[in-house]
Amino acid sequence: MSEGVEWGIHCCALLAVLPDDIALPASRLAEFHGVPAAYLAKHLQALSAAGIVESGAGRRGGYRLARHPRDISLLDVVDAIDGDTRVFRCSEIRQRGPAALDPSCYRKACGIARAMWAAEQAWRDALAQQTIADLLVGLANDVPSEAAVKAAAWLQEVSR
Amino acid sequence: MSEGVEWGIHCCALLAVLPDDIALPASRLAEFHGVPAAYLAKHLQALSAAGIVESGAGRRGGYRLARHPRDISLLDVVDAIDGDTRVFRCSEIRQRGPAALDPSCYRKACGIARAMWAAEQAWRDALAQQTIADLLVGLANDVPSEAAVKAAAWLQEVSR
DNA sequence: CGATACTCGGATAGGTAGTATCCGAGTATG
DNA sequence: CATACTCGGATACTACCTATCCGAGTATCG
Numbered sequence A, B: 001m002s003e004g005v006e007w008g009i010h011c012c013a014l015l016a017v018l019p020d021d022i023a024l025p026a027s028r029l030a031e032f033h034g035v036p037a038a039y040l041a042k043h044l045q046a047l048s049a050a051g052i053v054e055s056g057a058g059r060r061g062g063y064r065l066a067r068h069p070r071d072i073s074l075l076d077v078v079d080a081i082d083g084d085t086r087v088f089r090c091s092e093i094r095q096r097g098p099a100a101l102d103p104s105c106y107r108k109a110c111g112i113a114r115a116m117w118a119a120e121q122a123w124r125d126a127l128a129q130q131t132i133a134d135l136l137v138g139l140a141n142d143v144p145s146e147a148a149v150k151a152a153a154w155l156q157e158v159s160r
Numbered sequence C: 001c002g003a004t005a006c007t008c009g010g011a012t013a014g015g016t017a018g019t020a021t022c023c024g025a026g027t028a029t030g
Numbered sequence D: 001c002a003t004a005c006t007c008g009g010a011t012a013c014t015a016c017c018t019a020t021c022c023g024a025g026t027a028t029c030g
Helices: A004-016 A026-033 A037-049 A074-082 A111-129 A132-142 A146-159 B004-016 B026-033 B037-049 B074-082 B111-129 B132-142 B146-159
Strands: A053-056 A062-065 B053-056 B062-065
Touching: A004 A026, A004 A037, A004 A053, A004 A062, A004 A074, A004 A132, A004 B111, A026 A037, A026 A062, A026 A146, A037 A053, A037 A062, A037 A074, A074 A111, A074 B111, A111 B004, A111 B074, A111 B111, A111 B132, A132 B111, B004 B026, B004 B037, B004 B053, B004 B062, B004 B074, B004 B132, B026 B037, B026 B062, B026 B146, B037 B053, B037 B062, B037 B074, B074 B111
Parallel strands: none
Antiparallel strands: A053 A062, B053 B062
């Protein structure tokens, strides 16, 4: 899994706690998370294309959430950044080799692929149930509130 | 996910329906599935190292299952070939940037990582529940029995 | 008992996707 | 209207997956 997924989720979590009328540029998001700005920008593009964040240009531009945190699931972010292609790819090798039959005999998907895809669906279901809003309450409890204070101070700093 | 996972599962399924005293060399397994022999050999090494298949050298050597098909799960094969490392890697970016606190404050794992890992566990659980033996009954029902006849004929051919 | 032909196992190149970066088009501001 | 700042796509670099080969070892056959 691409590292950008982790960055994207953290960015959404940060944007979720910002006032609605504040947008953060990619450079600020990168600074806050300590990651390369140029590369993070690429992933933010993907989030923007997927309709998860909104982008504004110009002097006071930047990124903000396009939807309520409750309406953004982890699956949305994963699909936006890593693509929504299936992880397991069936190359239909049962149709190759000396025991192969006419292609018309293989109407149902390969049982191996079905089992792999079912497991993958369980993974996607779990991700779909967890939203950015759910994460926020957990994150706040895991770390001393001092972190929120420092974050707010930094936000004041860069907003000046 | 590596393509070798698909090959490994198909190989286990084929070995599972062979008589116990028959071993198939990597070259025959590759021929049956229509895949590159040299590359399949590499994945069979991984299955052997994981104790899923047994290898025998010499004139009548080859691979056979090391355990009963009921005792080989899809997760075993996936871990053997793709490695058992977590798909989502947490780089602890919450400890970086201007809002970072002392490392001792982060005793619990990051909530984002916990959510991602929980979903991953659901995926692993689903794979662990499905065994090679479970697959065999499905595969037999999906395809006309003619395939089994052709497979048996081919086996006779190469065993001569 | 020895030669032989066949097997696995690890070490060695190539290709594709992810990683990292840059500069130009466009916009809200002053 | 000039300007400074933003996003967006096009461009190199890197690591993993893909693909291959040859040597060590063994059961067989004469």
